[in-house]
Amino acid sequence: MTDTYADLLACEDLLLFASAAISSTGQREFHSGAAEQRLSLEFLHEYVHGTHPDLYALALALHVNDHNAAAIVHRLLSNPRTGASAGERARENALIRRRLAEMPPQRVYRLFARLARERVNNRRTRATMRAWIAARPNLDLDAVKYRPGLRAAARHARVALPEEVGVFLFSPPGERRRHRYGSPLLRAHGRAHYSASDLYDLPYTVAEGFAARHRVPRGVFLEGVRERATRAERLRLAGTARRHGVGAGPDPAAAPLLRLCVYVLSLPTAERRDRRAELEGALAASALRAAGPAAGTWPRTAAVLDDSYSSIGSPVRRHHPLAAALACHHLIRALAPDSTSHWVSGHTDPLTVRPAGPTHLAERILDALDTGPARVVVVSDGHDSTPPLLADTLTLWRRYVDPDRATAMVHLNPVFDADGLGMRPLSPAVPTIGLRDPRTLPSLVELARFGEGRLGLSDLREHLRATADAYLEAP
Template identity: 50%
Template structure:
């Protein structure tokens, strides 16, 4: 009975980690946003109540930004339920996690804390330390003006404690302040009456002023181009082309510097004709991005076969367009670099990943069998797990393989699932004994394949806790001290 309880606890933690990696609370192909959000709310609350210390530690396990912010929110809301020792560790984990989150996500979290009236001493201390460490508070005061001001007030922070002159005048009395010496503040002030200043502001701030000055979309896109980040430039290319804004052109050299998964999303969003025309450029960029992720691990994984899901369900949803296919494409290029010998198997049978598109049934069983026939060192399956042609064939293939053909486990199998199944409260498994882990970004693939060894159903909570404790120790090695 104790052994069963031990494994159940480990499965609970793994279930949450997988869900927190894969789910963003948005609509998926097989479930709507409400179901996704309700299921994740339940899992967050269940983990917080039953495994609080492990719940906090999951911040170190690659959970996505949305769920990392949700974990921080719940820990700060429920501080009175934690012991002093737990609060000390949580404070360090939260401080470190905030430095890992995108800036806009942190301000969104601070706004949520303010609206929920979470204003305990620990929350204020954590907010103050994060704000005081910002490298360019003047820029953030302009770009996130209302959220920045709300965070300062909620943290009971004095503006003069921040390393930026004129900040108080900018936030509380810019009408009476006259000209500013701080360039960002002066540009923002001039943008209220001088349309030329609009094009010197960050894109998201400039959009509001463009509407105020009735600047046409074509003119705005053409003149704001120098202020765009690489991600904004790529995201706006097709819109700019429609309006004839030639200033926003493809940055060929910049493509290879893009994160691998984001680059894969960009490629799959292009029309088929454009992908065909730019095949060499796009392929080279994806390979360069994959080599950067692989690093010193390049070529060290031995013989690898990959079953990559490009069935119709890989088209995702209106909120997560092509996301499962994006992850599969990015994983394909990364595995190609990690393996010494690599054999990709797309469900559609296509051999050209650049032209990948979601179509057809999810016939995983046949493709898994093809991959196993070569007896690779590692078989990776990237799929949402909805095996339906025929239903259950993948599970049966894997069962027979493990029980009769590879009882010595010479071939490792890992299933990476980019989709959270809200109805099942987990990422959908291919078989009970095949390790399945959630995946959000292909960059995390090497660590997730290693983590998959805990998802076989045979791991106890002690072994899992030891692994998580070691991750926490490594993660906090270079932390910024937090007194909260």
């Protein structure tokens, strides 16, 4: 490695930004409020975009969460980089369009509405909006479900819309309702203003407003709209549906791993025990899907998982840190079938885990090392009850017990530390990387190599470009 000290600092800055963009959503956390989260995150975006503009866009290929992906796209469109080569500009455009295609449509429409409000009217922005809207599979559905966003984007980018969609979006209310639509969805929307029976032909989020308008009992509405709700909506409404005695619940096995873990943790402990076979089977199946071709390929791994009280998260991200730890438990078991898990509380039943007690990570990490693993994965927010003891223990272990690095250790942190402007580390001897969706665990472990100080900016730059190229070439 021939990087200078400045290069090593730049590498550290980029990893800090990547970690923050992966884990933070600008919402309230257990140890910091939403305002602090947003302020720190905004500073990191501004800093990296200003100091490393050639690498800023490449972060879109690093599994950054949708909140930060939208922020990156907004900054790239509203503050285009000067001096970029044609090849770099083409790659940026491809990354923007690929990431927008993968994001939830409501988030993309919010981004477009923001660009319209701020009058970001350059050719690149208009072309991005037109291309994304042209690729939408059902503009009738978007017109009903995301009407303000589609209207703002279409007006701002001067998008040529189908005639009926244009009438629905831009005509006065009276004319819009009198129009004879050929689209069944647009007709149902017009009839739902007057008839409660027609609201069940609409998407759940739209039908819910009409149900309140017509004062439809909640249980009756949930039973009628069940087939129109998405899988994620049915899972989120499972508790409400049970309270109203509405039919069979959602199929947990079909849910993504992190969402499934949030659902499991929302259940009372007694219900988890009663449904043990169903829930454990669903978790194992979801973890196997998340592992994909990498299932069973990891070496012997020990997981140290934080279930202390702070893992409860915040009211807006309830149980997210604990759900991330639970998801990592199941995913690591799929990746390394002979893995061991060590919960901070000493709990031995992952299905009934709950946030409680202090954080004594040093003891559990030593327990994990006693099993002789090739890799140790620690999932924690880094707020240990005795930070000096933990940091000294890991430093001494790395310096005197395992200087040859026979055992790799990585700390995955699901919580952005706004006050510290980064991810709260365990020790300088252990690289820390942000965690959002445990499905990205293998690539995060790969990225964490750059936090050990043995690889520098040139290696990271090469890794980012290779990752971006692979991301764009993936089907």
